[in-house]
Amino acid sequence: MTAPTVVPDVFSAGRIGPVQLRNRVIKAATYEGLAHRGRVTRDLVDFHVAYAKGGVGMTTVAYLAVAKDGRTDRHQVLWTDEAMPGLRTLTDAVHDAGAAVSAQIGHGGPVAEARSNRSPALAPSRRVNAIAMNTSQEATVADLDRIVAAHAHAAGRAAEAGFDAVEVHLGHNYLASAFLSPKLNKRTDEYGGSLRNRARLARQIMQAVRDEVGDRIAIIAKMNMDDGAPGGFWLDEAIPVAQWLEADGTLDALEMTAGSSLLNPMYLFKGDVPLDEFAGVMPQPIKAGVKMIGHRLLKSYPYTDGYLLEDSRQIRAAVNLPMILLGGVTDRPMMDTAMAEGFGFVAMARALLREPDLINRLQADAATRSLCNHCNKCMPTNYTGTRCVLVDRRTTRGTDWGKPAGYAGPNGVDPIR
Template sequence: MTTTPDVLAPAEIGPVTLRNRIIKAATYEGLSHHARVTKDLVDFHVAYARGGVGMTTVAYCAVSKDGRTDRHQVYWSDEAMAGLRRLTDAVHDEGAAVSAQIGHAGPVADARANGSPALSPSRHFSGIARGWTRPATPEDIRRVTQAHARAARRAAEAGFDAVEVHLGHNYLASSFLSPRINRRTDAYGGSLENRARFAREVMRAVRDAVGGRIAILAKLNMDDGVPGGFWLDEAIPVAQWLEQDGTVDALELTAGSSLLNPMYLFKGDAPHAEFAAVFPQPIRLGLKLAGRRFLHSYPYEDTYLLKDARQIRAAVKLPMILLGGVTDRATMDVAMREGFAFVAMARALLREPDLVRRIAADAATPSLCIHCNKCMPTNFTGTRCVLVDRTTTRHATWGKPEGYVS
């Protein structure tokens, strides 16, 4: 008879022991400045560590300058390392582990800010990049693969306990997986095995770079949420290949496309007016006129990714992390009974950074998150729950973040 794990008990993920099975999911913070860590970014993650999570995830740390989605985003430069070390030390001081989400944004990259065209497997028009992407050459593929290895090594040097490699949301690795975006005819296009080649090579490079020094997670799409995209029937064999390759310690399952259907992951309301307000013209006008064609609303329900995730859960033995609509002790326990090793929380913790600590004190503690998704546009000015009074938040500088950490 199998015993259901206690979500609040310590658990191992690769070489790391977490104090519980609850992970603060990656949500881009918007709190770095000129690609360097700020005090606000440190305080943001300290709040979740102090609030009781087993591990918090720093998002999104691009593996190279041209892989950024924002001009202020941290990438693994020499100048960023001291600040990243200060961040990991501060989280460890609160008793939690800390992971760095690493990846290359590909067609989701900010081409203008990066000073180079956005990369994708095939030429594709990207509204985010505001132009046509550049098809990745074999040299680009080698360069970006090695950049992932370098990022993983630097993460270990900076004191991170884990890296989460981004294979979702139609960032570069995910766009290679997508039959809609990937129209290549070489060894990286066509069959699923070929389309998965880049993701598998990236994961192999990361494993070879750090061995068993830190945990290696992969964030894998189950469904792009667009016609002709990557879907569950292909996600299952990709998950099995990653398991066979021995490159992954745990798998976090996700969905949606930041490029083509960003609201598909989140479910709940689509905040059209709030998104329009944070963009300059003419993007603002475009969102006002046609935002509903791009930012769709989907009904919210607890554990909304579970139905698809359990199909991958049945196909692999890898420890798996359930994301999506995990908000309270009841949904955490559902995940444990379904055979997931960990849960990941995002919006509920943005509303209440200390929610895990309060759940530990009282299992009946409800989440106050209403899934309005108005937190999403705030990642341009400092990610937060807009329903919380700014004078009471624990990571309180909005707009230009406060102070480099060196």
Template sequence: MPATALFEAATLGPLTLRNRFIKAATFEGMSKGAQVSNDLIDFHRRHATGGVAMTTVAYCAVAPEGRTERNQIWMRPEALPGLRRLTNAVHDEGAAVSAQIGHAGPVADSRSNGLPALAPSAAFSAQGLSRIRAASRDDIARITQAHADAALLAVEAGFDAVEIHLGHNYFASSFLSPKLNKRSDEYGGRLAGRAKVALGAARAVRDAVGDRIAILAKLNMDDGVPGGFWLDESLQVAQWLEADGSVDALELTAGSSLLNPMYLFRGDAPLQEFAAAMRNPVVRLGVKLVGKRFIRSYPYQEAYLLDSARQFRSALKLPLVLLGGVSQLETAEQGMAEGFQFMAMARALLREPDLINRMRRERSTRSLCVHCNKCMPTIFTGTRCVLVDTSAAPA
């Protein structure tokens, strides 16, 4: 057994986790009818059995128009029975469970949801082939309150934590972006105005749940888009979050689901698989013809977000979760040695849900993930690694 603190218990706000590994949020595509399914429960049970300290349910929209597509959980009383079954199943395996809550904003599929997508400023969605409406002040107030209500529902459902989605150009993140936010009111202009939505959502959640559960926020370090949100401004937002005391930890991320999704993932860009997964024939043709402009390829390397994340570590006392290319044990050890309290893993755990247990038993264990990213298009049919048969995995 390797002698490393990665496998020792650690505190996250009011929560004690059995080790330092968190299953990062990856939309599961297993919520038909916007409800918890047995497949979704089995998905998270596998990760809990496999050794992670906490698994993250993604994604739990705070409002019906905030879903990236209609078959996605949104936090409402009707979802409670299924959510309770899920949290109980994870707890039975000795792990904690977090609900990623947020509003997809301009990333929402208005055609699928039957409701308008919202953004700081009006725009056209090339993904949804529809108009995106500028959010009103009433929309902002409603969505802010919806974050608080969703967090309270998470407490009632038995979740140990919530992760507030402030990244990837979802609603709060789109307000942070000077490229997407062209408002002239109090929610636009200088960073203090553009940050009001993100800071307000985090404060609303803290006011609602207090210290009953841990509160994390997933914050973009940069959008990976010219003219978008960048490190200097993100550092300031992180410092404001820390000063406000609204979150117990930050998970540092990057990229724009709206404008540059592969900036986060790195590795191969599976264009053919993405095109085949598109239900809309017009979108499918568009991906085939011009997909390379949107689904770009970035070379993979271990800890590829670490250089940017170091700047946050040196500027903050707040616990930080390192994300991005953490697939080998020595990478996680490096992150911890540099002061990151928790390690978030996603694709490597899709390939091998029991990877953490095997690393704990034998430090020479190597992740088998090849970063082909062919797992990404499977979100439409049930997120999985296409290189293994997960149907045979233990429930």
């Protein structure tokens, strides 16, 4: 495929399916750690309103599990009747601030938090998780049928709650991604073996979501190109899977990602590995494990701007779908490069955690540089309220999210009712 003859400006309006965004910058999903007992809190609303006021075209709420046994944290929002008023408050607030809002949905599979979920983590095949120190249970076909239906239910509820889009999580060795991986999927039934079989669950999920919401909201898939683990899912298989999803007609846009929360968590992020900070927020015995062997499990990769571009452009050449470039997008030159190479949108995460109003300032002055230094100390804050630890939110330009560095999260705060 060739790049469009007219290269759009990243700050021009862009369309994903039925949704028109005011610009082509998306706040990528970063688990906020701000829900409480399965429901939205005011802190979670304010977190996303800050990015809307800061200029993004769309912000992504992460991670909204489709089932209780798919949660990766015990407080994650579930698609219950009790959660719906808070979700509607969130979407209304983001819309009032001028941006669209997407709900990231998925099932954690082998990455799920089995202890707090009080149910075994599900996986394609039985496996010991060295990081979580538990054993995943092989999912039955009945489990998979239930989870496919749960994705459809979540997408329908997202539309009901006022979300403009759903982003279905097919990456990071969450359940659908684990099925894609030949390293993790050792099944001999219709969900294992050949690539078509390993892709069956992802395709069923996407079809169920499309059947449920039709064209009411946009449907995005976030899919791995590379697990970052020997013997895992890689680009040579990601290309045909992307083509099958396009041919199925279930997607409005595709965002490529990389890495495995199960096997190689730092592969996506690049930059420093804050081992002491990770150990500091972990319960025992995981804390001791991180201190002893964390350097083997949490490997360091050098950060470069646009670090997923080289692989993503190979997917870009193979499909006609609108694509979102993720990974090392922090300044106007990289945004312009993405547009010139045929990507319709860019997604940003850590740079916006550091400066929620970065997009407004980039639009005003193209020479603006992000202050993010890729220390990755934001990552362990997932458990206490995701933030850049180098910034006191009370003094951050352009944000209303007034939580200082060291904020201890939403525990004890009443959810929105």
